Amino acid sequence: xxxxxxxxxxxxxxxxxxxxxxxxxxxxxxxxxxxxxxxxxxxxxxxxxxxxxxxxxxxxxxxxxxxxxxxxxxxxxxxxxxxxxxxxxxxxxxxxxxxxxxxxxxxxxxxxxxxxxxxxxxxxxxxxxxxxxxxxxxxxxxxxxxxxxxxxxxxxxxxxxxxxxxxxxxxxxxxxxxxxxxxxxxxxxxxxxxxxxxxxxxxxxxxxxxxxxxxxxxxxxxx
Numbered sequence: 256x257x258x259x260x261x262x263x264x265x266x267x268x269x270x271x272x273x274x275x276x277x278x279x280x281x282x283x284x285x286x287x288x289x290x291x292x293x294x295x296x297x298x299x300x301x302x303x304x305x306x307x308x309x310x311x312x313x314x315x316x317x318x319x320x321x322x323x324x325x326x327x328x329x330x331x332x333x334x335x336x337x338x339x340x341x342x343x344x345x346x347x348x349x350x351x352x353x354x355x356x357x358x359x360x361x362x363x364x365x366x367x368x369x370x371x372x373x374x375x376x377x378x379x380x381x382x383x384x385x386x387x388x389x390x391x392x393x394x395x396x397x398x399x400x401x402x403x404x405x406x407x408x409x410x411x412x413x414x415x416x417x418x419x420x421x422x423x424x425x426x427x428x429x430x431x432x433x434x435x436x437x438x439x440x441x442x443x444x445x446x447x448x449x450x451x452x453x454x455x456x457x458x459x460x461x462x463x464x465x466x467x468x469x470x471x472x473x474x475x476x477x478x
Contacts, residue, residue, distance in 0.1 A: 257285045257471045258322035260315050262292055262308075265300035268327045268380055270443035279451060285472050289327075290315070302328050305336045309365070316368040323471055325372040325464075326362075329379035330355050331419040338365040351377035351415055352460050374464045377415040381425035381438075383446055383454050383461065385414035390448040394441055395433055403432045415458050 259280075263269050272289035280287055291299040292308055302308055315324045330351055339345055339361030346353045359373040366373070376382065384390075388404040395401060407428055411417050417425050429436050446454075455462040 258319065259285060259287050259468060259471065260319070260322060260324045261287055261289045261327050262312060262315065262324065263289045263327040264302055264329060264380075265291060266439045267442045270439065271380065271446055272327065274443050275447050275451060280468065283469065283472055285468060287468075302334060302337075304334050305338065312366055312371065313368070316366070316371050320370060323370045323372060323468075324368075325468070326374050327380075328375055330358070330375045331378040331424050333358070333375075338362050351419065355460055372464075372467055374467075377458075377460045378417065378419035379425055380442060381429055382414040382417055383449070383458060384429065384442065385417060385425060386454050386457055387449045390445050391433065393448075394445070400432050404429065413457050413459065415460050 261268075261272050261276075263272060269289040269291055272287055277287045277289075292302060292311055293299050294301055294303050294307060312324060312326070333340065335341065337358060339358045342361070344357070346357055349357075355375040355377045359375055362373040363371060385404065385408040388401055388408055391404060392398060392401050407417070408414060414425070417423070417428070421427065426438065451465070455465060
């Protein structure tokens with residue numbers, strides 16, 4: 256049995272883990288537990304400042320050293336105090352994948368614990384919903400919305416390449432086409448309709464993260 260704690264940004268990611276990831280990996284004897292980050296006493300959700308997140312990662316890693324800890328944070332809108340963002344080597348003009356890999360390495364170095372697996376969503380959770388925009392059809396009144404989202408997805412090699420400005424991030428595109436989109440409600444449901452296999456087939460960074468989680472079970476079996 257392998258235990259993995261996922262520190263997530265908010266209720267959408269928590270529901271995504273509980274409804275899609277956890278049941279899938281439980282069949283592989285990998286038990287995932289999502290935990291929403293705390294931003295201040297009494298408040299949860301959002302990676303606003305890294306200095307508030309680091310102690311939570313550390314605490315999770317140290318309280319159960321036989322378990323693993325990973326993150327489900329959006330690359331989009333990470334705070335400026337996030338490890339690596341202020342370095343000259345940061346690939347500011349690179350792809351989302353390049354940025355995520357660089358920042359994940361810096362995060363791993365900053366935490367410095369063997370049972371920690373850094374992960375950033377490229378560029379955010381909603382990118383996964385662009386894997387199959389037809390799944391929006393059940394939730395909209397006009398199929399023109401589905402066509403619009405599909406046309407936008409076709410402009411990029413993968414959904415993870417959809418850019419991350421305040422106007423063009425995946426969630427902003429969905430809201431522009433579907434103003435009544437509710438992140439915590441529609442997001443996990445549409446993600447479940449799409450399914451992990453489809454997501455992994457076209458979202459390589461997401462796939463690599465899940466591959467790392469699966470490798471933990473193989474490592475535990477070998478030991």
